[in-house]
Amino acid sequence: MECTCSQYRAFDLDRRSIYKRIKATPAILKLLLLLAESGAAKLKLLQCPHCGQFWQTGREMTFGNGEYGFQVPAIIVEEWRQEPYLQPAAWMLYGVSQQSYYAANTFEPSDMPCGVAQCPNRAIRGSGVCEHHHIEQLQQFGLLRKRPEGRLFHPYNATAPA
Numbered sequence: 001m002e003c004t005c006s007q008y009r010a011f012d013l014d015r016r017s018i019y020k021r022i023k024a025t026p027a028i029l030k031l032l033l034l035l036a037e038s039g040a041a042k043l044k045l046l047q048c049p050h051c052g053q054f055w056q057t058g059r060e061m062t063f064g065n066g067e068y069g070f071q072v073p074a075i076i077v078e079e080w081r082q083e084p085y086l087q088p089a090a091w092m093l094y095g096v097s098q099q100s101y102y103a104a105n106t107f108e109p110s111d112m113p114c115g116v117a118q119c120p121n122r123a124i125r126g127s128g129v130c131e132h133h134h135i136e137q138l139q140q141f142g143l144l145r146k147r148p149e150g151r152l153f154h155p156y157n158a159t160a161p162a
Ligand SMILES: [Zn+2]
Pocket: 003, 004, 005, 006, 048, 049, 050, 051, 052, 053
């Protein structure tokens, strides 16, 4: 039997596409070989025995924590264990959160130095710290989504999707 890998290209980063992929994932994974599993999130690295394509899984609470599979570049298992690939849905949610935050807030530097020791930046108006540290604090307190961890791969790049 031929594999179905070529039917599944990188999915669009929108809710509908992600839910659709979650639904399709059990059937996709059935045809793949499990190479490794990683960490508390139980991410999986898999490979298609027919065409050799590598796959990884991701999960996102926002999407019901459903497991979804996506294609990734070939990788040595040990390297993957150290740093699995970025999860596309997490990347999308991060981009959306950043974008809506920046759309709703403007940052004007004040005359005061940033309150964080050694930071060379000026504090932004209405906050005791600079823009960078302001965002960092919001992320620490769970008010803004943290940049997701993971190895970047094509077609995703260092700029989060908006
Ligand atoms: Zn295949």
